[in-house]
Amino acid sequence: MHRRRYRVRLAAAVAAGLVLHAGIAWADSLVLTGGTVIDGTGKPPMVGATVLVEDSEIAAVGPDVAVPADARTIDVRGKYLIPGLMDANLHLMINIRLETLIKFEDRYDEIVLEAAQIALKTGQTTVFDTWGPLAALKTARNAINAGEAPGSRIYLAGNIIGFGGPLSPDFLGAAAPFLTKTFVKRINETWEQGTGRDLMWMTPEDVRATVAEYAGKGMDFLKYGASGHTDMHFIQFSPRVQRAIVEEGHKAGMTVQVHTTSVESLDMAIDAGVDIVTHGDISGPQVPIPDETLKKLVDRGIPVSVLPITQRRIDAYAEIHPRVPGAILAPYMKVGRENQKAMIEHGVTMLLSTDAGVENPVVAAESEGPHADPRTKLGEGHFNALAGLEELGMAPQEILRSATSHIATAYRVDDRLGTLEPGKVADIVVLGKDPLQSAAHYREIEMVVKDGAVVNLDALPVAPLISSIAAPETAPEE
Amino acid sequence: MHRRRYRVRLAAAVAAGLVLHAGIAWADSLVLTGGTVIDGTGKPPMVGATVLVEDSEIAAVGPDVAVPADARTIDVRGKYLIPGLMDANLHLMINIRLETLIKFEDRYDEIVLEAAQIALKTGQTTVFDTWGPLAALKTARNAINAGEAPGSRIYLAGNIIGFGGPLSPDFLGAAAPFLTKTFVKRINETWEQGTGRDLMWMTPEDVRATVAEYAGKGMDFLKYGASGHTDMHFIQFSPRVQRAIVEEGHKAGMTVQVHTTSVESLDMAIDAGVDIVTHGDISGPQVPIPDETLKKLVDRGIPVSVLPITQRRIDAYAEIHPRVPGAILAPYMKVGRENQKAMIEHGVTMLLSTDAGVENPVVAAESEGPHADPRTKLGEGHFNALAGLEELGMAPQEILRSATSHIATAYRVDDRLGTLEPGKVADIVVLGKDPLQSAAHYREIEMVVKDGAVVNLDALPVAPLISSIAAPETAPEE
Amino acid sequence: MHRRRYRVRLAAAVAAGLVLHAGIAWADSLVLTGGTVIDGTGKPPMVGATVLVEDSEIAAVGPDVAVPADARTIDVRGKYLIPGLMDANLHLMINIRLETLIKFEDRYDEIVLEAAQIALKTGQTTVFDTWGPLAALKTARNAINAGEAPGSRIYLAGNIIGFGGPLSPDFLGAAAPFLTKTFVKRINETWEQGTGRDLMWMTPEDVRATVAEYAGKGMDFLKYGASGHTDMHFIQFSPRVQRAIVEEGHKAGMTVQVHTTSVESLDMAIDAGVDIVTHGDISGPQVPIPDETLKKLVDRGIPVSVLPITQRRIDAYAEIHPRVPGAILAPYMKVGRENQKAMIEHGVTMLLSTDAGVENPVVAAESEGPHADPRTKLGEGHFNALAGLEELGMAPQEILRSATSHIATAYRVDDRLGTLEPGKVADIVVLGKDPLQSAAHYREIEMVVKDGAVVNLDALPVAPLISSIAAPETAPEE
Amino acid sequence: MHRRRYRVRLAAAVAAGLVLHAGIAWADSLVLTGGTVIDGTGKPPMVGATVLVEDSEIAAVGPDVAVPADARTIDVRGKYLIPGLMDANLHLMINIRLETLIKFEDRYDEIVLEAAQIALKTGQTTVFDTWGPLAALKTARNAINAGEAPGSRIYLAGNIIGFGGPLSPDFLGAAAPFLTKTFVKRINETWEQGTGRDLMWMTPEDVRATVAEYAGKGMDFLKYGASGHTDMHFIQFSPRVQRAIVEEGHKAGMTVQVHTTSVESLDMAIDAGVDIVTHGDISGPQVPIPDETLKKLVDRGIPVSVLPITQRRIDAYAEIHPRVPGAILAPYMKVGRENQKAMIEHGVTMLLSTDAGVENPVVAAESEGPHADPRTKLGEGHFNALAGLEELGMAPQEILRSATSHIATAYRVDDRLGTLEPGKVADIVVLGKDPLQSAAHYREIEMVVKDGAVVNLDALPVAPLISSIAAPETAPEE
Numbered sequence A, B, C, D: 001m002h003r004r005r006y007r008v009r010l011a012a013a014v015a016a017g018l019v020l021h022a023g024i025a026w027a028d029s030l031v032l033t034g035g036t037v038i039d040g041t042g043k044p045p046m047v048g049a050t051v052l053v054e055d056s057e058i059a060a061v062g063p064d065v066a067v068p069a070d071a072r073t074i075d076v077r078g079k080y081l082i083p084g085l086m087d088a089n090l091h092l093m094i095n096i097r098l099e100t101l102i103k104f105e106d107r108y109d110e111i112v113l114e115a116a117q118i119a120l121k122t123g124q125t126t127v128f129d130t131w132g133p134l135a136a137l138k139t140a141r142n143a144i145n146a147g148e149a150p151g152s153r154i155y156l157a158g159n160i161i162g163f164g165g166p167l168s169p170d171f172l173g174a175a176a177p178f179l180t181k182t183f184v185k186r187i188n189e190t191w192e193q194g195t196g197r198d199l200m201w202m203t204p205e206d207v208r209a210t211v212a213e214y215a216g217k218g219m220d221f222l223k224y225g226a227s228g229h230t231d232m233h234f235i236q237f238s239p240r241v242q243r244a245i246v247e248e249g250h251k252a253g254m255t256v257q258v259h260t261t262s263v264e265s266l267d268m269a270i271d272a273g274v275d276i277v278t279h280g281d282i283s284g285p286q287v288p289i290p291d292e293t294l295k296k297l298v299d300r301g302i303p304v305s306v307l308p309i310t311q312r313r314i315d316a317y318a319e320i321h322p323r324v325p326g327a328i329l330a331p332y333m334k335v336g337r338e339n340q341k342a343m344i345e346h347g348v349t350m351l352l353s354t355d356a357g358v359e360n361p362v363v364a365a366e367s368e369g370p371h372a373d374p375r376t377k378l379g380e381g382h383f384n385a386l387a388g389l390e391e392l393g394m395a396p397q398e399i400l401r402s403a404t405s406h407i408a409t410a411y412r413v414d415d416r417l418g419t420l421e422p423g424k425v426a427d428i429v430v431l432g433k434d435p436l437q438s439a440a441h442y443r444e445i446e447m448v449v450k451d452g453a454v455v456n457l458d459a460l461p462v463a464p465l466i467s468s469i470a471a472p473e474t475a476p477e478e
Helices: A002-015 A018-022 A098-103 A108-121 A134-145 A173-178 A181-192 A197-201 A204-214 A239-251 A263-272 A291-299 A311-320 A325-346 A361-366 A381-391 A396-402 A405-410 A439-443 B002-015 B018-022 B098-103 B108-121 B134-145 B173-178 B181-192 B197-201 B204-214 B239-251 B263-272 B291-300 B311-320 B325-346 B361-366 B381-391 B396-402 B405-410 B439-443 C002-015 C018-022 C098-103 C108-121 C134-145 C173-178 C181-192 C197-201 C204-214 C239-251 C263-272 C291-299 C311-320 C325-346 C361-366 C381-391 C396-402 C405-410 C439-443 D002-015 D018-022 D098-103 D108-121 D134-145 D173-178 D181-192 D197-201 D204-214 D239-251 D263-272 D291-299 D311-320 D325-346 D361-366 D381-391 D396-402 D405-410 D439-443
Strands: A029-037 A046-054 A057-062 A072-075 A080-083 A085-090 A124-129 A153-156 A222-225 A256-259 A276-278 A304-306 A350-352 A428-431 A445-450 A453-455 B029-037 B046-054 B057-062 B072-075 B080-083 B085-090 B124-129 B153-156 B222-225 B256-259 B276-278 B304-306 B350-352 B428-431 B445-450 B453-455 C029-037 C046-054 C057-062 C072-075 C080-083 C085-090 C124-129 C153-156 C222-225 C256-259 C276-278 C304-306 C350-352 C428-431 C445-450 C453-455 D029-037 D046-054 D057-062 D072-075 D080-083 D085-090 D124-129 D153-156 D222-225 D256-259 D276-278 D304-306 D350-352 D428-431 D445-450
Touching: A029 A428, A085 A276, A085 A350, A085 A381, A085 A405, A098 B098, A108 A124, A108 A134, A108 A445, A124 A405, A134 A153, A134 A181, A173 B173, A181 B361, A204 A239, A222 A239, A239 A256, A239 A263, A239 D263, A263 A276, A263 A291, A263 D239, A291 A325, A304 A325, A311 A325, A311 A381, A325 A350, A350 A381, A350 A396, A350 A405, A361 B181, A381 A396, A381 A439, A396 A405, B029 B428, B085 B276, B085 B350, B085 B381, B085 B405, B108 B124, B108 B134, B108 B445, B124 B405, B134 B153, B134 B181, B204 B239, B222 B239, B239 B256, B239 B263, B239 C263, B263 B276, B263 B291, B263 C239, B291 B325, B304 B325, B311 B325, B325 B350, B350 B381, B350 B396, B350 B405, B381 B396, B381 B439, B396 B405, C029 C428, C085 C276, C085 C350, C085 C381, C085 C405, C098 D098, C108 C124, C108 C134, C108 C445, C124 C405, C134 C153, C134 C181, C173 D173, C181 D361, C204 C239, C222 C239, C239 C256, C239 C263, C263 C276, C263 C291, C291 C325, C304 C325, C311 C325, C311 C381, C325 C350, C350 C381, C350 C396, C350 C405, C361 D181, C381 C396, C381 C439, C396 C405, D029 D428, D085 D276, D085 D350, D085 D381, D085 D405, D108 D124, D108 D134, D108 D445, D124 D405, D134 D153, D134 D181, D204 D239, D222 D239, D239 D256, D239 D263, D263 D276, D263 D291, D291 D325, D304 D325, D311 D325, D311 D381, D325 D350, D350 D381, D350 D396, D350 D405, D381 D396, D381 D439, D396 D405
Parallel strands: A029 A072, A029 A080, A085 A124, A124 A153, A222 A256, A256 A276, A276 A304, A304 A350, B029 B072, B029 B080, B085 B124, B124 B153, B222 B256, B256 B276, B276 B304, B304 B350, C029 C072, C029 C080, C085 C124, C124 C153, C222 C256, C256 C276, C276 C304, C304 C350, D029 D072, D029 D080, D085 D124, D124 D153, D222 D256, D256 D276, D276 D304, D304 D350
Antiparallel strands: A029 A046, A046 A057, A080 A428, A428 A445, A445 A453, B029 B046, B046 B057, B080 B428, B428 B445, B445 B453, C029 C046, C046 C057, C080 C428, C428 C445, C445 C453, D029 D046, D046 D057, D080 D428, D428 D445
8 A cells, every 4th residue: 555655646746757867868879079088996097088888887988989870969079077976885764853753654765865866966876774674775776677767776774783763762762752662663663673772682692693684575675873973972782792693794795784873883893794884984083983993994995984074063062062063973973083094094984975865954943053165964974974074185086985975895896886997787977167176066966867867956855855844934932 | 604614514424314303303392201300409209290391491380281293201100300411611623733733724613523422412502612722612612503514512612721732842842844834824823713822921901901802703602821831830910910811701791700729820820810710629739729729719700620539549640659740730630629629518619520522542551541431532531530520429419410400500501401491401311220219320310312312322422533443452562 | 056066166266266357346445537428318428527436336436536535446538437337138048958058957046147247248237137047047046136246237038928838849859858757857947937828728817916026036027928928929918918917016025027029919008008018029920019009108118129230141141042941031131121211210219129148159150040140149149239230320419328227227127237327236337338329349458347346348148158168160960 | 187186186185095995915815615606718617616726817717726714714615616707899888879979088098997886887898899989088097907997807899990980970970060060070180090090091001001010009909991881881991001000909918809791791791801800790670691601700810799688679669660760680699690690600719799788778768679688788789699699599608608717718818818718817707696597697796806806896986967957757758
């Protein structure tokens, strides 16, 4: 029934002519001619190149490419072609505030879809959702993959194993007394899927069995918590439990990533064999990650999903600290930035990430936190993150790779995604200005090609639920 | 647009054949023959009487009534006919829990309608809503009055002047930090209509002007707070402000009632000239209402809307006190019962009331409070209240009047409602057992006639939103 | 036993030579010659006057005063002599923070004494304590009156009738869950003396009887709450209860004052016949006091104890609002200042007050509130209040009277206190600069005479408990 | 200065004749004749034995002991002699409620002394304090060891490494907003001594250095947290940090014990090389400790300090769950009891412990928790714990050893303490009934000998601060 409702709404959108224009190929072949190709491999830019797209793949790239007679050709002289951008760590359904959780309880899939469309509109052709409601995420992912709706390509984890749902102590548990227990339980289970905080009481064998069962539920990769979420200083799981989780993920053919927020938690996770460390740049408010651990990351080739922010944002936090609740993270961000710098020096592979989701305009208008260079605002956060990497001194080509090919490699999808090389899926962003000259130029998006088709950016998001909410001109006084 | 949506939903219900059966007259005339009529005036029961209903009014009552040839006749021998029951003080949209407030924000009118249908199903043909969302209440009232939907006849006050909305400190203000200020403000304004707590800062002139404007918004009577709501011991308004409110209500042709919860607040309200004292039986946890004040009520003919409860419920409260939050009212209830007894002795006119609304089955299942003889459960509370009056020693005829003619008189609608006398609207409840023998017999409803039409009780509520929610078998553990 | 301990400690101080120097007359007569006398009556300053003090009273003031041969004479040429300053409303034991309440539970009298000595040191020879622990206040008052300890002359009210103690909902009730109920009850009773919040439930007769009994406990005047304390918008008592309180106070030969914080509460209190309105300049965050009410104050000769603050402090509040909890009062202060201006224009008699107590240096160092021109810091607040009156445009002579003779008159002690006239107690402050030229000059205290004796200011406070606490250089981070 | 004050008070007590009688040898030799000796080694009871005590040691035990001529001889025929009882885990200064923390801030040493005297009075000659204020504990320990005051022999740990102090989030952090930050910081540091929660952010090297420094502060053994305290499910430290702590403790010549509350935390601590597992019987609310882990404890000879409680207490908890906050531990206790049973079956060495401290009579009177068979009430808890072990089916001799020789061995003080064997310190409890017959007989204490001297039990505690507080007959209503 849920499925049906969804299709009906989609059908309505199609009828309204929205989807038709939102992402469509005009011909079997697409040719982009005359642009500068920065292919995401780190190779020097190719000026005046031709990119031939056939059957949604890149068929050829180079100065002398034979073009089919009936191919639709687009002149991109003076433009810059880069691989579709990616986000290694976001949360399409991040709106865990009560109003959203309650009002849209049976429409989370639509919120996810809206988010995927905002991401696509701003150049992200592939996103990795690392915590969210499993069923809704799958519904949206499948609809996009089936061509039923436009949107960024979604890979998803579902729950962070060991974490509770939105109304658990890990998140908004303080609101629970104002809700029925039945609702709280139902919402938490929508996220937890049986892999919540209770796992901390279990034996390794029981955790293993639980994860094995969970791994069959249709997610694309696994993520677990090695540090507590609100209790960032605590360690969530013993070494052998962490190994059990990693092994079960690998056994199911998936990469396994970890949420870690302290020096020791990071080190334990590395030893447990994780494939990716999510925001491994956070090590608490005091102590940066020691060199020894950074070397370990390099030696074992473990990429780190980082949350780069600009100095302007750091400053905004510092100014309001310690009065604004959100500013509690200010010292963490400061140490995090040190860690990011050290990672660049040590050669740790860094993956651009944002924790972003669709921002509710009302929440944004009312927020007491710093509005400068938002980090978690989907459609904006990744641009600021790219600028943040530039501020840290990362090489221009490396910045691009941190948002494209490095992510694809980390998630083991580099056979199809991440670069502009023949044989890869044709996900292409066309920029009006050179991104290697300034990270600010990533904002100059003129065209997005996904799966070989030019995306109708103006039509996105198709049927917004959250981003279309009318915000007050001024936040109400208390 | 709101209006349109409502009609569409109603149309769907009509199409489904629901409304058609829910309340309909089969002929211009209806005759109930052979029953015992207890007419609500206090006169002795009339055995073997005939009631003739024409044009939705009672045309004749008596042993020898001439019956039209084509009249639809129903044999009610062995049954007892009483006026349609009333509730002097309930809140059809009482579900101020967050889940309901948020999820149904644009469907409060439907909840009100559901409530009015539950009330009608259990014999209440007229109810007086003394605190609720003005627009939604009016929508439902008007739909019922226009015959677009079945339901108890609604008279409504809108806000309690001086009180804040559901998310203000007067009610669930503690939940506000978990919501956007925009939402909190919008919801509170839905109730307050500009007559909230700020009035306490105003001069009498400003309050007068505010009330005068408010009085034009389409409610049926006015109610103001003379005591604080959660701060029950405080006095809300000065004598001259109270007088200003009463005068403006009278000027607009409405009765004015008051919410009072202490000995002194009650006395001040009497002096302000109020028409009805809502739960004037509550005077705090310690001191009963002094005789002098009771005499004042009698002398000035001011009726008191009371909240009678059974001893069984008092006991249930006492057992759990002081651990359960709700049980904080236990001592108030105990003193309230003393006050009720004293009112009977002094001859104060008492109006049966319940504070009831549609009970969400989930909330009921999870509630830690006493489940014995619920007071605020719509469809159940008034039966318990009637039993409570009986326990207090009230005379059987007086019990009936407290739920019918006394209420009609208090609200100045006794020209049309409240008794089974010729010329009155034909609102009749047919009971299987004699209510004068036992108040428990009010539950033995066999037929309800409203506006001269037999109500299809089985079809009520037509399209339930709240009462149909599936409750858990057992409440979730924390 | 308590008494004994106190004497022992005092004895120790005497032995240490402290008390001996703290306030002592060197001779039966004292003569101050050559100064400018501003006598507090509003008369023009008397230049080059002689003040003769005999038997602790002012024997003569004028240009040609016969001076006894053996009189101790002090040359005060170039100085300004004013009556000893007063504070119409302070709380010597205001430290209701848990650490003070608990640690010094059996030494509140010493804290009061410390406060009285700080007040005296900064020119306040008489203070009116309007809320505090009755027994401790009496102990300190009596010790000072008996000459056992130096200190400002104390007049005290004990509790504010109708308010709860420090750990009740009226003050720090939120801390109660962290304390034993036994302690909470004991502390609250130390303040309440049977006149707490329960009075709101009572009949006028019961309140009258309660107040009558309370009035025999040795306080100097009565004060009651007409507005709630934290619930500032609510009204605390009905008109007839307020009249009962006022009457009982008068019957016991005491002035009766009121705590009021809204337009209507103020008006009701006036009608109840109060003698003084404490911070009658506060009328909530929105609406200033109407002219009509100000005229009523003038017509009935009711003085108002006001809390003047400087614009600099208003600005400091405004800057931090709404983030700092204390700043919630900012809008009240703003309206309060409007009221004060209007009172000057209407000719309302204003009494300078501060709500001050001994400020714990730790609390001061940690406070997030505005440090500019403190209001409640004893020894500092009254200087800022005087500056505040000047900013409002009050005439210089009137400023002086608001802190001297007006207060004496309001409290009916003007037969003995308040001016530098023959027959009055010799309470004299000698200033180095002219206070009529600038209110800032009140800080230029060069000598204080109380009861005819020169006070050894350097020795005050004699044995500080609170003001001597070592504060951290920087407040600990959270 | 602190030292001086203490001595002064002690001197006063001596002068009052209290200490003189409280623990004193009448002669160089003491002989107990004719009793049944159960020596704590597990050997069968020796009936009609003579115990010769010389120079505070046991010189001989047996049927034929040569007794010095001048020896003071006590006839203990019909009595039972056991080693002085021990508690492996208590907290002499457990009163972390605000009133005690604040009021007695500079007298914690006296509270510790009071506790040690209550312990001694009820047969505990040696206690192991595993969390408390270091300086105060040392002061009391040293005074007792120096013979300046009677009391149980104290071995102490100071802080639990990694835990915060009483006003940190690990304990009563919710009260912090009602206190100055300066006070909160000072109290927390009194416990933490630089080894608080910040250690969770540190590298192993930093933790090692911190612990090395801390280990020089005069405690007797080390304890660290492997599980969070209030966050019982979380893991506190990584394996390598735990090893560093254990190594530094051993390097300093101390045993190292651990606080653990989950299956995995326990396993990690075993692997870290700890000497004792404090309440290793707690493994959360769901999952008992697996056999594999129990075997590991046996194989490595690691004793477990357990918290046995009676079924009567379990039942009391169950009845009030889940309404009473304290009852949150009910499910933990239930699983704990399963674990205790399994430990007996597997042959894990169990050490009797109670978490006890001096119970404030006010707190006890007001507590909503179960009063049946208190666990943490010093002087009572250990008797209930012994009964609890009996209920679990532990062999009588093993019960005795769990409270004597096993504890001595675990703490590496078995060369001097724990049994009634020649060469051991003469700590002897004389019981009126056979403890091997019933654990209830441990309550039948007729004499306590400590360090060879008969203790004057009637004089204990000498100068009580806490246990002498007058409790209300009935707890105040809220």
